[in-house]
Amino acid sequence: MKKLWLIFAQTTTIGLAAWFLVSVLKPDILSRPSPSPAVVTVPGNAAAQASAPAFLSYSGAVKRAMPAVVNIYTAKEIKAQRPPIFNDPVFRRFFGDRFGEEPSQKASSLGSGVIVSASGYIVTNNHVVESADEIEVALADGRTADAKIIGTDPETDLAVIQIQLDKLPVIAFGDAEKAQIGDVVLAIGNPFGVGQTVTMGIVSALGRSELGINTFENFIQTDAAINPGNSGGALIDTNGGLLGINSAIYSKSGGSLGIGFAIPAATVRQVMEAIIKDGSVTRGWLGVEVQDITPELAASFKLKDVHGALIAGVVRGGPADRAGVKPGDVLLALGGKEITNSSAMLNQIASIKPGEDVEIHIFRRGQEATLQAKMGKRPKLNNR
Numbered sequence: 001m002k003k004l005w006l007i008f009a010q011t012t013t014i015g016l017a018a019w020f021l022v023s024v025l026k027p028d029i030l031s032r033p034s035p036s037p038a039v040v041t042v043p044g045n046a047a048a049q050a051s052a053p054a055f056l057s058y059s060g061a062v063k064r065a066m067p068a069v070v071n072i073y074t075a076k077e078i079k080a081q082r083p084p085i086f087n088d089p090v091f092r093r094f095f096g097d098r099f100g101e102e103p104s105q106k107a108s109s110l111g112s113g114v115i116v117s118a119s120g121y122i123v124t125n126n127h128v129v130e131s132a133d134e135i136e137v138a139l140a141d142g143r144t145a146d147a148k149i150i151g152t153d154p155e156t157d158l159a160v161i162q163i164q165l166d167k168l169p170v171i172a173f174g175d176a177e178k179a180q181i182g183d184v185v186l187a188i189g190n191p192f193g194v195g196q197t198v199t200m201g202i203v204s205a206l207g208r209s210e211l212g213i214n215t216f217e218n219f220i221q222t223d224a225a226i227n228p229g230n231s232g233g234a235l236i237d238t239n240g241g242l243l244g245i246n247s248a249i250y251s252k253s254g255g256s257l258g259i260g261f262a263i264p265a266a267t268v269r270q271v272m273e274a275i276i277k278d279g280s281v282t283r284g285w286l287g288v289e290v291q292d293i294t295p296e297l298a299a300s301f302k303l304k305d306v307h308g309a310l311i312a313g314v315v316r317g318g319p320a321d322r323a324g325v326k327p328g329d330v331l332l333a334l335g336g337k338e339i340t341n342s343s344a345m346l347n348q349i350a351s352i353k354p355g356e357d358v359e360i361h362i363f364r365r366g367q368e369a370t371l372q373a374k375m376g377k378r379p380k381l382n383n384r
Helices: 002-025 044-051 059-068 089-095 265-278 295-300 319-323 342-351
Strands: 069-079 104-115 121-125 134-138 144-146 148-153 158-162 184-189 197-208 219-222 234-236 242-249 260-264 288-292 309-314 330-334 357-364 367-374
Touching: 059 069, 059 184, 059 234, 069 121, 104 184, 104 242, 121 242, 121 265, 148 265, 158 265, 184 219, 184 242, 219 242, 242 265, 260 265, 288 342, 309 319, 309 342, 319 367, 330 342
Parallel strands: none
Antiparallel strands: 069 104, 069 134, 104 121, 121 158, 134 144, 148 158, 184 197, 184 234, 197 219, 219 260, 234 242, 242 260, 288 309, 309 330, 330 357, 357 367
16 A cells, blocks of 8 residues: 555655756647637728718708709899879979989799700799799709790799700609608708708608699698798609609798798699790699688588589580589589599699590489589689
């Protein structure tokens, strides 16, 4: 037993001595090698994407649309009112006409417009250019030119003017019918005359009507900031396509409160093409005065649904009068299309060409009836 213990003690002593010598003379032998770090090679573009924060930009849409949006400056002469005494016969007897004609001054205003043709046609709002004696257009590239009015349509508040310049940028029309509430939109114009400006928002409502702004209303509502000077400018989608012409804002102070209204591109194109071709817009006319059906009226007329338009008046000798329509009738459908309210009825009548035969479906004294009418031509209104 003692012999085994002696062998163990000697072996341990020799092992410790060997470990001591190695640790002193060759310490690197005992050190455990650390694993080499893994090297991952990242291509240059991928490395930039990994290090740069992700962001969303609409600069591409703006670059496509902004060159076609112009600033419009107008001026018109306004005669100042002389004191009434200057026109008094006794005064003129003693002083004659030495005071001359009534003094005049020029009033200027500003707005925006959109180039829609390489021929120099520009769409803007009628209220931007109406009664203007002088119209000057300033392009985004710094060029300026005098413009002439080709035609106006006060009932949609649209106008077409023309400039004579070459190499004009032209905006592309977007599809406003595919626009949905929540879509991102951009408004481009010249607010307060500070220069071309872009604001962003979303489509907050579609088909806005009965606002008392225009005769024919079907507005795109947006919360993109629109201010005085933006009128006639472009409302575009994120691809740079024209969705509408900015026309009005809801405001008590004159500044933007986040509710703006744009005329849809489909209406803009229709009016623009008619003005360029004929100088004006021709619309159908039925010769009726209408009002909306309320739940109370629907109950009193014993209508199944609250829809249609109540005929409040009929123009004597007009298309509706000749067809047998009478005050108190409820217009349910026109040309096979259901009438939802008076605004929809007005737009539908206007879309029918004068001279066309149209079927009128009415509700009278508890019974439905169908009449035939020949559409007339809507009388022109004087510019506001």
